[in-house]
Amino acid sequence: MLLEVHGVTKRYRRSPAPANDGVDLAVESGQVYGLLGHNGAGKTTLVNQVVGLLKPDSGSIQIAGRDVVADPGYARMVCSIQPQAQVPIDGLTPRQAIETLGRLRGAEARLVRVRADRLIEALGLSEWTGADGARLSGGVKRLVSFCMAAVVPGRLVILDEPTNDVDPVRRRLLWAQVRALADEGAAVLLVTHNVVEAERSVDRLAILDHGRVLTEGTPADLKSAVADDLRLELVLEPGTQVPAPPDFASSFTATGNRLVTTVPARMGGAAAAWAQDLRRAARIEEYSLAPATLEDAYVALVGAANTSDSTMEEPGVRAA
């Protein structure tokens, strides 16, 4: 295991509940590991302890077998990070920023240039390579900060919400590059609250809630909890009332004009008939019935109440 986190607990002063509460997880080289959870679940707190910005109250963190709680300098040498906050690149062009990071990681200038060119090309950033960082859009800035982490990757690459503000087309290009990082041998720790995207991109994942790991496994493991469920999604006609949930729905969440409900697979026929009736009555624009997703498993685990802002996203919609 490249990254091993055992029993990490972190409590902030003046905060009654711990931000991390006995967190265990392990990430292998070559693996994309998703750290999921809603806002305030403790994801960034955990990352900040891995890279030595925060010190755990208890527990251990090892990278490549080395105790980085005792030696945070080592963590900085072997981790490359895309932070959730913007990176300070005002006054620099994307190319300068990316190459500076590559060279700070110790690579030789020519190699850095080749790798930077490849990333810029792969993410469709060519038209901005010479622009001032201060004038870039939020999405392009995010992509540049990804490139800064990826140009000469550390053995552990930490990406904190890498797709925020990024357009749908470049999101796909970005995910391909995240995969490439792992294929080249890096361990990738991916922090996100975008469950839909995570499902397609991660090898394993942990769901964090109130500082604890609720569950851990492959996306298929997690989905097995909802294997016998179907997901019925309705788009309401504007101005119509939200219909009462049918008896057989096990969960029912309304966000704007979109309704998502989970139904047992054996009730698929009844669910389709119910939706079809609503459609005939012109109360809904469309509906879809499909096997339950990781998002449904996530909602079932974390509870619909505190996830309405973070689980209803489609790719391309800005993360909350």
Added chain:
Amino acid sequence: MSALRSYRLLVTWQARRMRMFLPLGIVVQALFAFGIVAGYPLLFPSIDRLTVLYLATGGPAVSLITMGLVAVPQLVTQARTEGTLDYMRTLPVPRIVYLLADMTVWLAVVLPGVAFAVVVASIRFGLDLQVSPLVVPATILVVLTATSIGYAMASLLPPMVAQMASQVLVVFILMFSPLNFPADRLPGWLAAIHGVLPIQAMGEVMRGTLASNTFPLTAGAFALLGVWCAGTFAATGIVMTRRG
């Protein structure tokens, strides 16, 4: 990865970020020079040579200290709030190297304006300044000490408090510190305080190296400032590596 190479890369990075402040730094310092040349004669109609010398050579110390205690905390506080300071702290370079690189750039931003102010004042008042080569270590000591204090303040204090503290310090430094006037004008108790604080020593090393024919340059001032510089720089290094 050698520390020197990291230093060079970080200086280039920070210099590019600060590029926009360079003209501003020069303009502010030029205004400062204008203030000395045109403003002080209004304040003191019968201004004597020694007073003018005090003003012309105290000016650089005031500028360097103000940069360290006002501009630095402002930008560091901003970087802290935006999260970019934390990002810089995750880079694979020793944090001391990062601090030194940052301070080098600050020095480069403020220096042209300071030099300009001294030249203008000496031309206007026909001063015969005898600049000693020791002005280089003197300037470096003053900048390192002042920016270390500014950095530590901005890293430790809540943003609003840091801002207030830097305002209070500026008033204290501009009005009640023997930079533009001799220390013997101060009341005894304040003079005693200034005997241990670094501000007076900052003024003395700048004055003594810019007008070495008029002002004595004492080893004591250099030594006191050296101790402050080492202490504050080390403290800032600790603050920068501190984990919450």
